[in-house]
Amino acid sequence: MNILKRISKVFVVLLLIISILLVARELAFTGSILPPSPLPTQAKIIDIHAHIAGIGAGGSGCYVSPTLQENFRFNQYLAGFGLTRQELEQHGDSIAVDKIATRLRDSRAVQGVVLLALDGAVDTQGELDLPRTEIYIPNEYVAAQVKRYPDLFYFGASINPYRKDALTHLEQAKNAGAVLVKWIPNIQHIDPADPKLTAFYQKMRELKLPLLSHTGQERSFSSANDTYGDPKRLELPLSLGVTVIAAHIATTGKNQGEDNYQRILPLLPQYPNLYVDISSLTQINKLGFMDKALREPRLQGRLLYGSDFPLSNMILTSAWYFPLNLTKEDMRRINNIPNHWDRDVALKQALGVPPEVLTRSAAVLGVN
Numbered sequence: 052m053n054i055l056k057r058i059s060k061v062f063v064v065l066l067l068i069i070s071i072l073l074v075a076r077e078l079a080f081t082g083s084i085l086p087p088s089p090l091p092t093q094a095k096i097i098d099i100h101a102h103i104a105g106i107g108a109g110g111s112g113c114y115v116s117p118t119l120q121e122n123f124r125f126n127q128y129l130a131g132f133g134l135t136r137q138e139l140e141q142h143g144d145s146i147a148v149d150k151i152a153t154r155l156r157d158s159r160a161v162q163g164v165v166l167l168a169l170d171g172a173v174d175t176q177g178e179l180d181l182p183r184t185e186i187y188i189p190n191e192y193v194a195a196q197v198k199r200y201p202d203l204f205y206f207g208a209s210i211n212p213y214r215k216d217a218l219t220h221l222e223q224a225k226n227a228g229a230v231l232v233k234w235i236p237n238i239q240h241i242d243p244a245d246p247k248l249t250a251f252y253q254k255m256r257e258l259k260l261p262l263l264s265h266t267g268q269e270r271s272f273s274s275a276n277d278t279y280g281d282p283k284r285l286e287l288p289l290s291l292g293v294t295v296i297a298a299h300i301a302t303t304g305k306n307q308g309e310d311n312y313q314r315i316l317p318l319l320p321q322y323p324n325l326y327v328d329i330s331s332l333t334q335i336n337k338l339g340f341m342d343k344a345l346r347e348p349r350l351q352g353r354l355l356y357g358s359d360f361p362l363s364n365m366i367l368t369s370a371w372y373f374p375l376n377l378t379k380e381d382m383r384r385i386n387n388i389p390n391h392w393d394r395d396v397a398l399k400q401a402l403g404v405p406p407e408v409l410t411r412s413a414a415v416l417g418v419n
């Protein structure tokens with residue numbers, strides 16, 4: 052009897068909480084951030100920020116540190132890619148690329164994806180330092196994979212500028228078709244403000260290679276130096292005329308007691324060569340930032356579409372995290388879209404991301 056009473060009490064309290072939440076939602080519902088527009092029909096939508104997986108299977112040269120392989124995140128990432136470790140071992144790392152290609156061909160919204168290499172940490176001799184590297188996805192591997200699907204993929208190179216032959220690597224990457232250089236300074240141990248990198252930046256500018264640099268905290272790996280994610284450190288390449296794309300608009304973490312997001316905004320009017328990507332802004336840990344970004348006058352004309360795949364295909368991202376912007380029908384409809392890229396674009400479109408943000412990458416990368 053007592054148990055039954057207790058259960059019914061819990062039930063009543065739960066019902067009350069749900070009713071309060073529902074009423075609160077009705078009252079706080081704001082609708083989309085900007086009015087949603089139809090998808091662009093003329094210009095291409097290119098995802099400027101997508102990762103690929105590799106463990107070195109099939110002689111790919113990719114590397115994932117034992118620490119990260121043992122980390123619980125590793126299997127979650129593989130699931131986000133729609134992969135299992137067995138599949139990689141059996142068919143080689145390139146199966147990851149084949150799967151992405153199949154999905155992309157099925158996508159109605161997205162026509163191209165920049166696949167990102169990821170260089171490792173570098174030792175004092177300027178050589179790859181595997182013990183300090185968590186993930187290494189070689190340029191040669193990504194360039195070769197992109198060539199297998201030239202209608203779908205663009206090559207995003209990654210070169211640690213502290214490599215002793217970094218300038219040669221830059222030229223090789225450009226010759227292999229690179230459309231940008233990607234860094235995650237926090238884990239590659241790169242200080243973007245280091246004057247020693249000046250020659251590297253000058254070469255980037257000469258080769259017309261933009262720098263896509265992770266900004267803000269980095270929490271996808273087991274360790275990181277977050278001072279290198281400070282957007283203010285990008286002033287050196289910006290002042291040297293390099294086109295810089297600050298990934299995620301520095302939406303996490305602080306430096307010198309100030310939010311990184313607040314630290315990037317004053318740089319925009321100062322440097323017309325500074326862009327940002329909206330990848331990861333629909334993640335649950337960044338709620339509210341899409342709203343800020345779409346309303347921020349200094350970001351007008353600077354936002355680029357990116358997904359941060361596979362993070363966008365994990366529990367971190369869902370239409371259900373936007374109950375104040377989207378109707379129940381919209382959240383359900385978007386969540387049920389099977390294709391990852393269509394779902395990602397549909398969510399951003401429903402929130403009010405304008406078509407020009409979706410199509411701006413092609414012009415900034417100089418591709419068509």
Ligand SMILES: [Zn+2]
Binds near residue numbers: 100102359
């Ligand atoms: Zn990323």
